[in-house]
Amino acid sequence: MPRSAAADTHAVRVTHLRKTYGTKVAVDDVSFDVAHGEIFGILGPNGAGKTTTVECLAGLRAADGGTIRVLGHDPQDPNEAVLVRERLGIQLQESQLPVKLRVHEALTLYASFYADPDDPERLLRLLGLEDRRDTAFEDLSGGQKQRLSIALALVGKPEVAVLDELTTGLDPQARRETWDMIEKVRDDGVTIILVTHFMDEAERLCDRLVVIDQGRVVAEGTPAELTGVSGDRRSFRMRLPEPAPDLATLAALPAVTSATQVGDEIEVTGSRTVLPDVIIALHALGVVPDEVRTRTRSLEDTFVALVTHEDQEVAR
Numbered sequence: 001m002p003r004s005a006a007a008d009t010h011a012v013r014v015t016h017l018r019k020t021y022g023t024k025v026a027v028d029d030v031s032f033d034v035a036h037g038e039i040f041g042i043l044g045p046n047g048a049g050k051t052t053t054v055e056c057l058a059g060l061r062a063a064d065g066g067t068i069r070v071l072g073h074d075p076q077d078p079n080e081a082v083l084v085r086e087r088l089g090i091q092l093q094e095s096q097l098p099v100k101l102r103v104h105e106a107l108t109l110y111a112s113f114y115a116d117p118d119d120p121e122r123l124l125r126l127l128g129l130e131d132r133r134d135t136a137f138e139d140l141s142g143g144q145k146q147r148l149s150i151a152l153a154l155v156g157k158p159e160v161a162v163l164d165e166l167t168t169g170l171d172p173q174a175r176r177e178t179w180d181m182i183e184k185v186r187d188d189g190v191t192i193i194l195v196t197h198f199m200d201e202a203e204r205l206c207d208r209l210v211v212i213d214q215g216r217v218v219a220e221g222t223p224a225e226l227t228g229v230s231g232d233r234r235s236f237r238m239r240l241p242e243p244a245p246d247l248a249t250l251a252a253l254p255a256v257t258s259a260t261q262v263g264d265e266i267e268v269t270g271s272r273t274v275l276p277d278v279i280i281a282l283h284a285l286g287v288v289p290d291e292v293r294t295r296t297r298s299l300e301d302t303f304v305a306l307v308t309h310e311d312q313e314v315a316r
């Protein structure tokens with residue numbers, strides 16, 4: 001089938017996905033759309049159903065309900081699953097290879113599974129593994145193993161790449177290098193679905209994301225939308241020298257929606273210009289704040305607020 005025959009406005013569409021293992025409901029009701037060319041995050045605490053969701057969309061697990069389309073194909077239909085496998089690459093958690101297999105051998109082996117694979121040498125360069133091409137899998141560092149598993153997910157020239165827990169176990173430097181590399185892959189035109197429970201990773205890389213908890217989507221949007229900083233609302237705290245002006249004076253400014261005393265600080269919330277407007281107003285009163293701190297709600301704050309349960313430890 002020509003690639004354009006099953007063209008879809010979205011790279012991936014998941015609608016009311018459900019998957020149980022015996023009596024265990026792993027995915028209860030999950031829906032989301034992924035646009036072409038975006039980095040889409042699936043976030044959630046341990047056991048939320050993230051891996052099960054991406055395994056269903058890669059056709060590796062049979063769903064119990066709902067519909068999935070990957071580039072217009074149904075990965076749950078045995079006749080179409082092969083088309084999905086040609087166009088979707090998946091890097092699974094803790095991918096293991098034979099210990100003696102060398103880097104370039106692994107890539108050449110995986111390339112042989114595809115009719116029109118990517119050039120293994122190009123992928124070695126892209127992933128910074130050229131000088132490890134003759135190294136056996138067992139002698140690679142954690143970061144190099146991760147990068148190799150990403151290269152193996154990309155060798156079939158997928159249009160959609162699913163990367164699961166991509167930076168788990170990597171040191172901070174290796175994580176940053178991996179993030180840079182993921183952005184390069186996206187710039188190559190690949191749509192990326194990133195499964196993670198790291199907030200900083202999602203905030204840095206994802207164009208949009210869903211938060212999944214106990215098999216259900218509990219939030220969806222851009223990182224900015226989820227942290228509430230995309231709109232006009234701004235917030236900051238300041239400490240003022242005595243005698244401080246009356247809070248009502250600040251609250252009366254057009255840009256201010258609230259001015260509240262919190263300990264020895266005043267928390268001010270308002271529109272986009274609230275900070276400069278308050279500083280200018282204070283200046284006119286001859287008051288210079290001792291300290292000013294802007295406050296941005298992090299994605300982690302949002303995540304914790306959404307998914308913390310008494311019976312569950314939240315992954316950080």
Ligand SMILES: Nc1ncnc2c1ncn2[C@@H]1O[C@H](COP(=O)(O)OP(=O)(O)OP(=O)(O)O)[C@@H](O)[C@H]1O
Nearest residue numbers: 021024025026044045046047048049050051052053
């Ligand atoms: N093969 C299986 N058999 C039975 N239960 C399973 C199986 N695979 C996963 N589960 C259970 O289904 C639920 C969802 O698991 P899943 O691996 O999809 O979650 P996850 O969000 O990817 O978690 P993690 O972040 O820990 O990888 C969990 O309670 C898990 O224990």
